[in-house]
Amino acid sequence: MPTDAALDPGLSAPAPPAPPARAGREVIYRHTVVVRITHWVNVLVISLLLMSGLQIFNAYPRLHWGLYGADADHAWLEVTALNPNADKPTGVVNLGGHKIVTTGVLGVSAGGDGAYTQRGFPKWATLPGDQDLATGRRWHFFLAWVFVVNGLIYLLFGLFNRHFRRDLAPTGEQLKPRSILGDIVDHIRLKRPVGEEAKRYNVLQKLTYLAVIFVILPLMVATGLTMSPGVDAAAPWLLDLFGGRPSARSIHFITANLIVLFVIVHVVEVFLAGMVNELRSMITGRYSIKTEVRP
Amino acid sequence: MTRLSRRGLIGAGALGAGGLMLAGCNRLSASTPFQNFIGGAEDLTFSSQRLLLAGQPLAREYPASDISPVFKSNGTHMPGGEAYKALLEGAFVDWRLVIEGLVRRPSQFSLAELKAMPARSQITRHDCVEGWSAIGGWTGVPLGHLLRTVGVAPAARYVVFQCADDLDNSLDGSGQYYESIDLFDAFHPQTIMAYALNGQALDPPHGAPLRLRVERQLGYKHAKYVMRIQLVDRVDNLKGGKGGYWEDRGYEWYAGI
16 A cells, blocks of 8 residues: 555555665665654754753752752752862762762863863853853753744654554563563663564663653653743642752753663664664665564 | 774764854854844743733742741842941931832832831742742732832833842942833732841841842842832833843843743
C-alpha cells in the first residue's frame, strides 16, 4: 500500500521510492518529517536553554528545599569560592555536606580578562558568556516559548499519526522481564539488532524516550512555571505539587542534569549504532538496517 | 574516505558549528534589534499572565510558622545622603508621602496618618530575580485605598514610585531608584504600601519607612524607601524610559516570571 505508507510513514512503514540498498541491507523510512524537524529544533533550543539556564543559576548559585531559601538558609547544593577576594581563589561545590574543590570550572573560573574570578558555571557554559542575568533571562524565556510550541506540535502529531502507539509504546512481549533483561545484556555487550528486530526500537530505548517525552520535559516546564510568582498566584497547586518555589528550582536543576545525561547516552548510542546512518535517518528519514546476521 | 575519518570530520564539524553558534549567540546578545526580537516573547508572557490573572487571584499567604528566620535584604541597605539620615534620626516624624500627578487631590501623608488608615497584613513569599525566596509578614495600607482617597484622574495608567536610595551612588540622580506598575496591579488587594515587617516597623535594610509590596511580581518591583507616588499616563518619558531602575538596565518591566 504505497499510498498509505506515504500518508502515514512510521518506523516500520516501507520507504516510498527507496534508494537501492546494498546486499544484506534494507533501507526503511524511519523518521517522519515532523519528528525530524522538531528533533533538530530541540537540539538547538535545549542546548541554548541549558546555557541560558546556567547563566540564571549563576545569579544565585545555591539550591534549597522547602518554601523559602536565601543566604541564611541551608542549601543542599552550593557553587561558591572559599576565598573570593584572594589572588588565587578556590572554587568549591558544597554538596550535601561534602566539599569538592572545582577551581577552574565551578565556583572559580576565568573571567573576561582571563583572571580567575568567582562564578558558578564557567564562561564557556553560559549564555551570554559574561555575567548578565537580564540577557540570560530574555534568552531563556524566548527559548522556553519556542520549546513549548515545538513540543506541542510534536505531541499533537505523535497522537494524531499514532507515532507514540506504534513506535514508542513497548509491546506486551517486550515488557516481559526476560525480554528486558535480554535487552540490558545486549546493551552491555554492545550487540545491535538485525533484521525485523532492527525495524523497531528496543524496550530500553522505548522506555527512555517515553520517560523523556512524558516525564522529564513536562517536569522541566512545570517546575519552570512554578518559579513564576504570577503563575503561582493563578495555579497555587503547583507549589503544593513541588513543595515550594525553592524546591521547584532544585527539581528544575536536577531535571536539567538528567536531560544532559540523556543526551550524552543518546549521542554515545548514535556513535555505537553507526553515526552516519543514524544522522542520515534524522535528516532524510531513511535508515539502513542489516537484514541478516553475517556468518 | 575511511569510516574513522568520516566520523572525525563530522565530529569536528559539529564542534566547530557549536563554537560558531556560541560566538554568534554572544554577538547576537549584544545586538539591540535581536534583544528586541527575543524580548518580544516577553509580551507573550505578559499577555498570558494577564489572562491567567484576569480574576485577580491572591498570591499564596503562609502561616506565621513558615516565616523565614532571616529575611534577606538586597540592593540598598542604607540610603546615603543627609536628608535620609535626618529623617531616620527623627524616626520619620518629618517624613511625608507625596502623592501627585494625574490625581484629583494631590496629597501628603505622614507615617502616623498612613498607620491610622485601614491596614492589611499578609505573610507572603518574596521572590528575587536572582533566584532566592524569603517569606515575611507585611503590614501596610492597600495602595487601592490610597488611590481612591486622592482620586485617580481618568488619563492615569501607571503608578510610579520615587525612592530615596541612589543605587549607583550617582551624583546626578540618574541612579535614583524608581519603579512603576499599572493600575491592574495597583488595585490588587495584596498591593500594599508596607510600613511593618513581621510586626516591627520597617528597618532601613528592608525599606524604612515605607515600601511597595506587589505580590505576584519579582523583588525588584517592590520599591523600598518610597518618598513620592506619581500617577502618570506613560513611563517612557521618565529617566531611562523603561519604567524602573532595573528596567533601564535591561530587566523586564513586567516581572511576573
